[in-house]
Amino acid sequence: MINISTLDLNLLRTLDVLLSEHNVTRAAQRLNLSQPSISVQLARLREIFNDPLLLPGPRGMLPTARADELREPLRQALEALLSAVSPVSTFDPLKATQTWRIAATDYTESAIVLPALEGLRKAAPGTRLAVLEMNPKKLEKQAEQGEVDVIFHTRDGAPQALHQRLLFTERYVLAGRLNHPKLKRRPTLAQFCRLEHVIVSPDGGGFSAATDIALAKSGLSRRVVLSVPHFLFMLEVLARSDLVAVLPERLVKNTGALQVVAPPVDVPGFDILMLWHERLHRDPGHKWLRQHIVDSLSMRE
Known part of the structure; x- marks a missing residue:
């Protein structure tokens, strides 16, 4: 039985990143730690869970069955903890300095990003917008790891694990x-x-x-x-x-x-959805961005 009162939460954060990356070097880079430090923490995690957790493989490290069981509950627990301790703040677009990252095709760049751009620059002049090339096979992982904030995608093939909002039906x-x-x-x-x-x-x-x-x-x-x-x-x-x-x-x-x-x-036409990850669902700035996109499209109707 694991004594949770003596469990270091930093170890759980390290385990979460390791289960995502399957690579000690990349995990160290994401956590801004040295590779030896991650190795030490992995050794401690193996001791705590009495399981190897990650084993050497031909292309990185392979999770054990126990590690696969831990992945989703651990992710949910860490996100809930972060949400609980994060202060609730309002969002002032005039003072915002965020860099938002949007995954789009050249079609959704024209149909969605372009109509939203002028209003975005006026309402939130201190922010930046990065439009990234769409890579359907990596979208869910990119959203999960914070590499992408918003995705514009057809309903067909949209990752079901992400939040969805219908923007319009195209003909x-x-x-x-x-x-x-x-x-x-x-x-x-x-x-x-x-x-x-x-x-x-x-x-x-x-x-x-x-x-x-x-x-x-x-x-x-x-x-x-x-x-x-x-x-x-x-x-x-x-x-x-x-x-x-x-x-x-x-x-x-x-x-x-x-x-x-x-x-x-x-x-037959097709539906265009706006997608985002649970980690940003309640973020005030992200909620403002999503609503701005919806409003900018309604003005073109």
Whole structure:
């Protein structure tokens, strides 16, 4: 039986970081301690729990079954303790100096970050905003470790462990250059399929998207002649060629830069969520940022 009255809370913090990093060197860097100090603390933790906890592996250290059992309860206990001892403070955006980190795609940069930016600079001029490239496989861990504060993500594939708020439901439109001869009015389905299309393929090199799935249900296909990884390049291509694209409406809404019509095929839209970790859920500054983002989008509706 562990005597909790003599248990050093710093050891539990070290164990939490070790179970996250699976590496003594990286844990030492996060805790601002020397590697020998972490090794000493790990030895003490092994003695306390009567378990090796972390074993050498081919790519770092591997947690034992006991360590896996401890991971989530320990994380929750430390977060509850931090919440209990942290003073409740108000947030004054005019005096704030935070650096907020947002994970976004080039689409959500245009659809969400850009509308929020002007108001953010006016309301909280001392803050900084870092927009990070989206890495879906690492999002949950990045949020957990404080590397990302806010994530903008489609509902499909969004990490379920994070808090979620629906920002909007997007729909698709058909776009091409201004005065495009084939977009003076909504094309028929046959005309649409004969047009030359460009699509965004985030994974690179794909020539099929949601529109192609919708067409295939009716036994139809279109001519996709260009696949690009980013929407910004797609918009340039549309403006300078006769290629067309089925793309999210918010990329071209109220810009007047392209000719936009409704596509002749029903392409299901998608939900965009704002995600954040539990550790920031009650933080006054983070709550203010989340509300500012919501308000900035409502002003565009």
